[in-house]
Amino acid sequence: MNQAEGESSDNNSSYITISTENNRPPPPPLEVHQVCLPPPRTTFQKLKNKLREIFFPDDPLYLFKNQTSRKKLILGFQYVFPILHWAPAYNLKLFQSDLIAGLTIASLAIPQGISYAKLANLEPIIGLYSSFVPPFIYTVLGSSRHIGIGPVSIGSLVMGSMLEEVVSSTEEKDLYLRLAFTSTLFAGLFQAALGLFRLGFMIDFLSKATLVGFMAGAAIVVALQQLKGLLGITHFTSRMEIIPVLKSVFSMTNEWTWETIVMSLCFLVFLLTARYISSRKPNLFWISAAAPLTSVILSTLLVFLLKSKLGDVTVIGNLPKGVNPPSVNKLLFRGPHLGLAIKTGIITGILSLTEAIAVGRTFATLQDYQVDGNKEMIAIGFMNIIGCCCSCYLSAGSFSRSAINYNAGARTALSNVVMAITVLITLLFFMPLFYYTPNLILAAIIISAVIGLIDCKAALRLWKLDKLDFLACFCSFFGVLLISVQTGLAIAIGVSLFKIILHVTRPNTTVLGNIPGTQIFQSVNRYKNAVRVPSFLILSIESPMFFANSTYLQERIVRWVREEEERIRENNESDLLKCVILDMTAVTAIDTSGIDAIFELKKTMNKKSLKFVLVNLVGNVMEKLHYSKTLDSFGPNTLYLTVGEAVADISSSWTQLP
């Protein structure tokens, strides 16, 4: 240690003397290190760096580094068409797994397709069309191996509610259908654009907390809508909010038919029980997978056999046979409803994307492979763009179907192709069999599917951990339930953003004290053994300094100083306050208002004859303070790398001077 001590005396540093109860040895001598500016970069370099972090945080081209151009070409193709990754190594064993999984999800996809189309106020057949074409496209372009492609409940609900608000699906059937295809197109364009322009991070703004509330609210809205089918009501409100729906239900008691109600209850109990069993024992996944098709078959048979007695039970009726007809000619590119189609497309597009990406990531993590959010967006976008030209409406990846796909042992996206072919066979040959399928069974299937979206445990966790997250969840839940789907979503995003802003507006400032015998400075509130260093007030600022908090921070720091002076006066301490140290480690950014605040603080401290010291300025903050000439007013010995060095060096300068 001699050498260190010798060095220390050269470097004008000394021991720190701290009043501690226990007799610890003084901390070792310190050398003071020069604070330096980060290496200079031009505006263009900074911008380039910033843009790279915004749009290419995953460095997508890293695979291409140091490769031959032939290899680069292959990698390029594989990058654009992920199918080229796994198709060459595809074998019979993989196909066996995919076949079983594909058939399993097909048994779910057919009844769900019909039901979800109903939810979007579309013909049931559109739901089947949408389970046929999109899976093929996803298989070529998508990178998730377990996602189950097809119509989704939330997307269908939101599209249905937004379009129905303006155009009646029963009175202006053709216009409604055209709008549905057009908004699917815009959803696809928007999704693909997000992916192509690498704006995938936009979906992060729908926080999990928001989604928990939104999904639960939407699930209840959807479930209430199904009361129409479950009770057999024919004249039902077209509104979505809870109050008019309940009013409509109870004012129409004369339309309730007991046959429908009894059948509904039986099948609902059956479906929910199947769901419950599978959720308890994941290896019994096939029970909940098979339940919807089973109930469709059972109920159809029942109605067919008892049609004389069950005349009041409404049935699906005639469905056209055959594959998807083209629908390019149905797309609208002008007219008064174009804005509506675009708006619906964007909202349903981002909502279904959020679910699909979350699903993809979840299963990718379980099986330890990567899903690239931006690429997924392109795949889902193209799926919808091509889909809307062949009579498909919005499709994406739903959580329930993907979970069953995963549990059924799917190994590649080919299970979706198997499902699509099964749907095709149904479309070609089995459509007449659905004639006697009662509408109530569709309602029951929808309810049993959306009930899983209500996640009370997650809401409880939010309440326990983060009250503001819970508030976002709460707002989106009641927003959806009481006002409207879009408003609920807007409120929730607003609350989420407000949370960030609030954190920045009123950041913490903490008084630091020294842990005796060390160079560690920690919050005196949290660490009972941390002691204030006499003559120093050491504050740590826990936020970037922006216009939204610079006035606050400035006034708060002045108040800390005032309170410290009062404390010293009240306790009759001998050491007066001589130096204020700001630990700027957490001040990771500063804007011009922040710079002004630092400058004003320096002036205030000068007036009070207090030394004002900044510690550990982060690179860009240091740069800005330097180039704004604010640091010029600080003079020597006012910038340090650590609080320890600052305290040691400043107190040594006091002992040297009289």
Next chain:
Amino acid sequence: MNQAEGESSDNNSSYITISTENNRPPPPPLEVHQVCLPPPRTTFQKLKNKLREIFFPDDPLYLFKNQTSRKKLILGFQYVFPILHWAPAYNLKLFQSDLIAGLTIASLAIPQGISYAKLANLEPIIGLYSSFVPPFIYTVLGSSRHIGIGPVSIGSLVMGSMLEEVVSSTEEKDLYLRLAFTSTLFAGLFQAALGLFRLGFMIDFLSKATLVGFMAGAAIVVALQQLKGLLGITHFTSRMEIIPVLKSVFSMTNEWTWETIVMSLCFLVFLLTARYISSRKPNLFWISAAAPLTSVILSTLLVFLLKSKLGDVTVIGNLPKGVNPPSVNKLLFRGPHLGLAIKTGIITGILSLTEAIAVGRTFATLQDYQVDGNKEMIAIGFMNIIGCCCSCYLSAGSFSRSAINYNAGARTALSNVVMAITVLITLLFFMPLFYYTPNLILAAIIISAVIGLIDCKAALRLWKLDKLDFLACFCSFFGVLLISVQTGLAIAIGVSLFKIILHVTRPNTTVLGNIPGTQIFQSVNRYKNAVRVPSFLILSIESPMFFANSTYLQERIVRWVREEEERIRENNESDLLKCVILDMTAVTAIDTSGIDAIFELKKTMNKKSLKFVLVNLVGNVMEKLHYSKTLDSFGPNTLYLTVGEAVADISSSWTQLP
């Protein structure tokens, strides 16, 4: 140092071995400190604390601590009526200063009052009324000693443009006047409410950068509007944007009158020269203070004497004599325009408040006294609430008038009373003298006043220091100029908030290295002498972890690890990566998405068999990670107070184990 070494061996710590070129001594031994939770607090305590920081950051009641109840009563009165602070000690000497300053600002206030009323499309007399009553109220309630009270240019402009958009000031004169009073009432109510509910921080969201752009844009809009008066045009567009205004000017060349243009130019040059001289030599402030009144008198005389030859020059005409008539009966509380009045009130209220508070703070800092933002809001709010009942429209504190007040030597708010009495005398006796005052001189006065709002230097500083601040400035400037005043403002606030969100969405992560011979860890990019510690990857996260960045941070950290492993492989280094340390000092908050990200990262590191360590968890982050049970998965020796302790302790555990 023997004792310290003895202690170190007890505490299971060791020297750090770092590969350094220079032969520095190894750093001193380290003791490992326990990381502990902050003292437990109930939800209620946390909420109370948070609310106190949001609404009472300045601890307004600190003066009342430890006082007798008699003293508390006096302090309470003084708190509500700041006049009680200075009035008892008022003396003749102070009055002499205030008298001179009051007369000086009166000479400015009279022509400006008339002009600004014109700007708001109101009768000139309303401008004088508004310079009479409000100053009295401010003197009793306000705490700034130098602010000059009266109508302000930006407030007048915005009110004029917002009301004129819906109601024509020439065709529906009475309704327009009623709306002006009503929106003044709502402005006052909003301002007082902001102060009473201690929401003063809301004005911080109008950042300086935004205001620089907004003010400059508004100044140009105002100046262009004055072309009507300067050129003598009678048929002029009622729109505010630059393009229709310029079109209107050049399509009406037949209405230009050369007498008006020549007079306008002369007086404009005179006013601008006076302004320039005073801005260069602050002690010649009286030149720019007296110039407007001088030009009013000169131009009025000129028109009066040459009235036969200057027939084309439009004049103000007849103005009623007498003090403010009551206007309570003119306030609108129902009808289709109520919404407009409320909106106008809120926008003009917050804009004029922003200027007034900034003015108050600026001069308070110069003279070293305190101005309480919330109290100022209450004062200005009440001033407008009472004002609108006696024929005053929106008034606040303008920068130009306050600067002259300050330079003229004002000592207390009484200079405003002197000004108000001078205005009263004018109202009572001199109104007929304004009959021949040409409108062009009002236009010239407005232009010379608003030209000071264009602050190119400030814009240049923004460009140099912070490109995003400049963008906010740029957007508000062109928003106001090309679209509309409200849109410009909305865009600017949007850009400012977006800036905060962007910073949080893509935070920096920095690789830290050790500065040889110390316990300091700093960015390896910035400090060339900082060296990476073999087998460790030390990352510092420079932002709170929120839903908006948790996915990004998770993926970015995984990418850092991948890149570090590649680097080691390429350089054929012998020490493989064994431990990832996250320095969480700047992670000052975390939400549920952030907690999930940490948990996922832990799982990823486990799969890669890497030790994953968190360092310096801030109080509330520690708490949340603890209560979410995330820390349970971390096991022992994974939380440290400092990076130095973490590196020392972990590498010592490796040397102990084979």
